[in-house]
Amino acid sequence: MKPVNHPLTSGEKEKVEKAFTHLPPLHQRILKQHLQSISFMDDMPNTALTSPVDMGRSTKMFNITFRASLLDENISQWATWKENTCFNQEPGADYHVSVEGGDLDAIIYVLMHEATHIVDAVLDITPHPAEASAVVPPTAFTKDVWRMMNVPVEPYIDSLLEQTRFRSGKQLPISRAPEIYARLAKTPFPSLYAMAAWYEDIAELATIYHLTSKMKQPFYIVVTKNNVELARFEPMNNALVKARLVLLTTFYKS
Numbered sequence: 001m002k003p004v005n006h007p008l009t010s011g012e013k014e015k016v017e018k019a020f021t022h023l024p025p026l027h028q029r030i031l032k033q034h035l036q037s038i039s040f041m042d043d044m045p046n047t048a049l050t051s052p053v054d055m056g057r058s059t060k061m062f063n064i065t066f067r068a069s070l071l072d073e074n075i076s077q078w079a080t081w082k083e084n085t086c087f088n089q090e091p092g093a094d095y096h097v098s099v100e101g102g103d104l105d106a107i108i109y110v111l112m113h114e115a116t117h118i119v120d121a122v123l124d125i126t127p128h129p130a131e132a133s134a135v136v137p138p139t140a141f142t143k144d145v146w147r148m149m150n151v152p153v154e155p156y157i158d159s160l161l162e163q164t165r166f167r168s169g170k171q172l173p174i175s176r177a178p179e180i181y182a183r184l185a186k187t188p189f190p191s192l193y194a195m196a197a198w199y200e201d202i203a204e205l206a207t208i209y210h211l212t213s214k215m216k217q218p219f220y221i222v223v224t225k226n227n228v229e230l231a232r233f234e235p236m237n238n239a240l241v242k243a244r245l246v247l248l249t250t251f252y253k254s
Contacts, residue, residue, distance in 0.1 A: 003041040006068035012040075015071055019111045024210060024251040027115045030122055035115075036061040040068040047082070048110050050117045060122055064114045066107070075101035075109045075217070083221060086165040086192055087174040094226045095174040102217035112210055116203040119251075126198040141247050142198050145188055150197040156187045166196040177223045178231035188244055190235035205241070209248055212236050 008016065016038070023031070036053045044067040053061040070078060079099035087097060101109065120126055127136045132149045147153050160183050165171055172180065180192070189195050194204035211217045213236070220234035235241045 001043045001045045003044045006040040006042045008040060008071075012068075012071045015105050015107055016111075019105065019107045022108050022215065023112060023115055024214070025254050026251045027112070027119055030119045031115055034060055034062055034118055034122055036063050038064045038066065040066050040071070042068050044068070047078070048114050050114045052121075062118050062121070064111075064118075066110065066114075070106050070110060073106040074103045075099075075106050075211070076103060078106035079109070079219075082193070086171060086180075087177060088171045090173050090175055093175055095177065096224045097174060097177050097221065098224075099221050100218050101211065102219075104215070104217060108215075109207055109211060112207040113203045116206045117199060120199055120202050125202050132197075141202055141244075145244075146198045146201070149199075152187075152189075152195070156189070158183050158187070161187070161192075161195060164192050164195070166193050166200075181221060181223060181231045181233035185233055185238055186240075188238075188240035190238075190241050205244060206248055206251065208235055209245055210251075213245075214252075 020028070020031075036055070044065070046067065047070060048064060048066045050062055050064050053063050055061050073081075076099055079101045080097070083097055083099050089095070121128065125139060125141050126146075127139055127142065127149070129136045129149060135148055138144075138146070145153060145156065151157075160176070160180060161167060163170065163172055164180060184192060184195075187195075189201060189204075190208045191204045194201040208219050212219050219236065220232055222229055223231040
């Protein structure tokens, strides 16, 4: 792929501006001080990327780059696409994995996720060691959940979940999806992507909580075969996930 700059149309600018107004109060304050720029690109391989900007000054500054086609999708469409990157569709097996995330613009979800990375980097909600393999003192968010940046504590290491895309880089047969989400429901992680590392964990937890609790949108994953529901994963109904939500209260202090 050869990413190229995407000039925004007036309609696309309106979607982006609206997405910023939906961010929590803390996110808006942090971005005003630490967001250097945003940009959009066509033919970009991933959805978004938050990068530090070296400006030779003490204040941490960041850029967020988004895949421009995101602006043509709603949350359900985009999240369904992303979730399906975890699976191989097997010939003759009529399995489907879909995400019901409502019909708001996908940029709302993705901006919240990327903005949380900046809030995390500024406030050290998760540790930021120089090496991924470093064992460092936990923060309130990572305590009893993560042992290292990308290694959960022992109770939440599952042999099947370790094979999923965001843990191993490989896809699994879609026929295993019901079991995968059943195993995920026994962890405190709000999504498969949240298992990639603790900084994705905080971004996913904050975003899904904000979407469901503050914006009153649905968020759940359904696995069907021949149009019959086999499994449903709804993170905000998971007791282990809900127990962590108290850690997000600081995002909403005015």
